[in-house]
Amino acid sequence: MIAQHLSESTEMYLKAMAELSDHDNVVAIARLAERLSVTAVSANEMMRRLGEQGLVTHTPYKGVALTVKGREVACNVVRRQRLWECFLYDHLKIEWSQLYELACSLEHATAPEVTEALDLFLGHPKTCPRGNPIPDADGLFVPLSGIPLSEVEVGKTVRVLAVNATAKDVLKYLFERNLLPGHEVKVIEAAPLQGPLTLRLDGKNKDVALGLSLAEFVVVEENSNQ
Amino acid sequence: MIAQHLSESTEMYLKAMAELSDHDNVVAIARLAERLSVTAVSANEMMRRLGEQGLVTHTPYKGVALTVKGREVACNVVRRQRLWECFLYDHLKIEWSQLYELACSLEHATAPEVTEALDLFLGHPKTCPRGNPIPDADGLFVPLSGIPLSEVEVGKTVRVLAVNATAKDVLKYLFERNLLPGHEVKVIEAAPLQGPLTLRLDGKNKDVALGLSLAEFVVVEENSNQ
DNA sequence: GGGAATAATAAGGTCAACCATATATAAATT
């Protein structure tokens, strides 16, 4: 199968689908539109086009899903994205909260030979600085087996596996509070009515309040200690 | 002056102008169109648009020239291009003849903070693997003081300073014949009627024939020995 | 079962960057 060049727009839609799809792989077009900051009409049009290209399937009133071919492309886009994040962070010392955005521009301009040479240069990294797995050249990767911090029971202590946010301001906010892969978080309290969590980081004294919708972005390991 | 994002197309036009302009800085629109593989009509349209943005000036029937602002942008594009060439060659071990093309895609997707971090990472290189100078963050660089190999007198021995070609096949051809920066070339013979040059490389026995228009791409130092 | 919310489609518009064809104008050459 010859990989003709797909537009930046196409790659962004496919990547967003891969990032948003859970269990059944289906994504509501409205969610996609939201993530990509376009109108629902535009997203619908795009889905028709991608459908014609055999990259997605659309079940009206249900949502869209990646085809095998679509998933292949999406994984490759994610691969490029996360490899660039590694490079920008480890070698260029770019600020953590800017990684996603800056790597995103580069990913669409990266030829296969550059992707593979970069992977080799970086020593075949398994995860990006945000903690997410990097698909290999065949699109394979070990999915994160964690749960959102928002679902952790009060009193438990867990370790952060990854941060799934993409927006720069959200990343900056989490970075400033040290909610980064590898850090330990104890859930001290969960305020009622979707109120914020109170967290204790790395056993330190100072506690941190975190809104529930922000806590959804933070993926932590499921099995806690004590 | 706030640097709003210019389109890839705009950057390519400005870069081509910087690469094609000689002495008086003026480029014929037909040359530009040729280099960018678009029709003269398209190039004319684009020059009107760039003129409105204050990036170029167009003197009808004479040609176009970069304004100060346009030159600033162009130098920055060239800077990004050549820094990426260094990275791709020195660190990713990408094939020499592919450097221009692959770096070209990346250059348009490179934010200022990445450019500067890359420059630092690379140790502020002065030239790219093709031998061309890399403008600094202010757009300053020492222009090459060389002449095309096509203009060297028969019998003289010169050193290659840079290769100005951009097309992959041309670069591959020159690479295979070792016409690379740093190598020594003796012009053995120049065939009449725009015929090819006969060259001796690095004092080796085997001679190389090179068409005149190809020899124009090879920039060599002016002052020869013997 | 009926209405509210959500989703899809239809119709028409914009914008950048291309294209072709035709005509007008300046420059260069004889």
Added chain:
DNA sequence: AATTTATATATGGTTGACCTTATTATTCCC
């Protein structure tokens, strides 16, 4: 000076990816 050649402009068309404003269809929930 006249012709050829190069350059410029006018006109109209295309494509991808957006947009808005209806209108229609479906699903969900009381």
